[in-house]
Amino acid sequence: MMLTTLAVLQALTIVIGVYAMTTDFSLGALTRQSPPTKPTASPPEGSPSVPVVTSGPVLAQLSVKSGGGPLPTKGTLTRQLTSALGDEALGSHVGAVVIDAATGERIFAANADTPIVPASTTKVVTCSAALASLGPDTRLSTRVVQGAKPGTAVLVGGGDPMLAGPSAKPTYPKQASLATLAARTAATLKSQNLRKITLSYDTSLFVGSPIAPGWKPNYVPDGEVAPVYALTMDEGRQNPRFHQPRVSNPPQYAAAAFAKLLAKQGITVSRSVKPGKAPAGAPELGRVDSAPLYSLVEHALTRSDNDLAEALARHVAIKEGQEASFEGGTKAVVAVLQRLGAAQGISLSDGSGLSTRNRISPGALAKLIAMSGSPSQPNLHAIASGMPIAGFSGTLGNGRRFTGSDSRGEVGLVRAKTGTLNNVNTLAGMATTKDGRLVTFAFMADRVPATAEPVLDRLAAIVARS
Structure with a gap:
């Protein structure tokens, strides 16, 4: 019985000083809450943090089919995101997109189809292909x-x-x-x-x-x-x-x-x-x-595990009849994505995102993440359940993310995969709007002067409170 991928978003129950995740067959959604306190410790990147909070459930249930509520007002969202995208910390090469998970409609787009160095958000692509090709219950x-x-x-x-x-x-x-x-x-x-x-x-x-x-x-x-x-x-x-x-x-x-x-x-x-x-x-x-593979995928995404991502790409190659090498793995991953109708805008040299030769568009990432919540793609649910939770887990629970005055109010309300290389910062994931509409997003920059992580957090927070 699959435990952690039975929900696209896990029901996260928070008690003072402790949080625990439970799952079921329906899609969870991020819901409003009063802002929790900041984490008191700063564990190394990739380690889960345990913040002290007093709010109730962070994740409640939402039907993907219905979308959960009305779409956010496009004019307001566009104005706020456009302003944030102008931040100099992002550098000169930036792409962004926000997609309605239920319909696939682009609510916001700026260079959404531009290929950008994805860094570790590449793992969303690799893990999606692994789940689709090998199946979530496969074991190594x-x-x-x-x-x-x-x-x-x-x-x-x-x-x-x-x-x-x-x-x-x-x-x-x-x-x-x-x-x-x-x-x-x-x-x-x-x-x-x-x-x-x-x-x-x-x-x-x-x-x-x-x-x-x-x-x-x-x-x-x-x-x-x-x-x-x-x-x-x-x-x-x-x-x-x-x-x-x-x-x-x-x-x-x-x-x-x-x-x-x-x-x-x-x-x-x-x-x-x-x-x-x-x-x-x-x-x-x-x-x-x-x-089982679904829990390996969750680990790879939450901890941004490069070694596991590269192994999964090679297993996809074997299943797809390619040689189990970097070249064969990337060919096989793209072939699986073509079957899913999600290969456009994706060019790979490795499975982890360490390669600076990878290129993925924001639109491609957001589309894949939306697919992970679709009832028609149950094998992909571990993509959603494996992404770090803002302020709580994995590479978003390291004490550095979602700590600014313009993002800490959305702690617990965003799930997203991070990407970091020299001069590259990316963030791709999902959130719900204030009216409960599930949306996916991707914000990517690959000519960053220093670090753009606070700006990416602000962009995701804008989406979550729109």
Whole structure:
């Protein structure tokens, strides 16, 4: 049973100092409330914050079909958004759009079809394609199979970058565990009277360069992402609690850790653990599965997880008959979007948005987000439920967003995916108007002098109170 994507917007109940999310089959909507107090802490970007608030429910129910209420007055909305878009902090290349989720009508548009560097709002595109192609209940499997010779075994990477290593702490969504895989494999080997093996590892599911075109040289050293391989533990982090440092050879690092875990289970592994290829149809010795795709998508969007987004793009490539590389992944993602009727205005070089070569129009992003709330696209609901909530979760709950006098009154009333690169700030998501009309928006700027995040928050807040 899908827990978090059964609602397009989760019903968020807030008690003093604590908030909890619940879901159901209907689409939730953001409703009015008295302004909550500001968060008292500033956790790192991507970490959920727990503000002290005294209001009642932030998210109530709304029918997407009806739209929930009348459209906002276009003249007033246009005047307010146009004024905010003139802020010098946005720079000289800006696009914006606001769409009625029920009808697809553009309520406001300024350079809405202009391709702009999207940064991490690219993840909305990648995750939409993954849900549409693979289905929300798909799981990623990491396996151990029997090798070609007696007494050999092969650790087969299944493209799950969230595979938890031995020192990882429990997280949500619950991760597949390398320790569990070792225990299951050891049990099978012992049942075959094998207590000593030669181990190799197979990373052939993904192909091509592990570094995307348009990635800056500092991305891996700075911990923004690990080189992309089909076998990765803790997203290539040396310590799963910290973004950096990332290991240079994630498959070898994971295989070495697995060998030590087998030893703890009473299985001696030969000293040399090398790359290899699993024989076709080889008997399975052990297997662990990831959380279902819908919760992986929610995690990727809420935490802006670059490693997971790149893996999902490659899984789309495999499903769509392309090679599991950066090029194959982007081709496959666009092909899926074409089937959805949402490919116009989208050009990709990677799945995470780290590449400066990506181009997406505001209109394309807002359209996709509107589709995630459509009764005709139930597989896409995790896009809506995965986007950060202003002032509460993920990259909008870091203590820096929606804190200005012109935006903090809309804390809890906006869900949106952020995007940040040098000189690039984007924000795409959904809100309801004061009359309860569900709308989607995208505000994008890629020639930003310093930072435009406060202006983007103001733009989204204008939409939410229109």
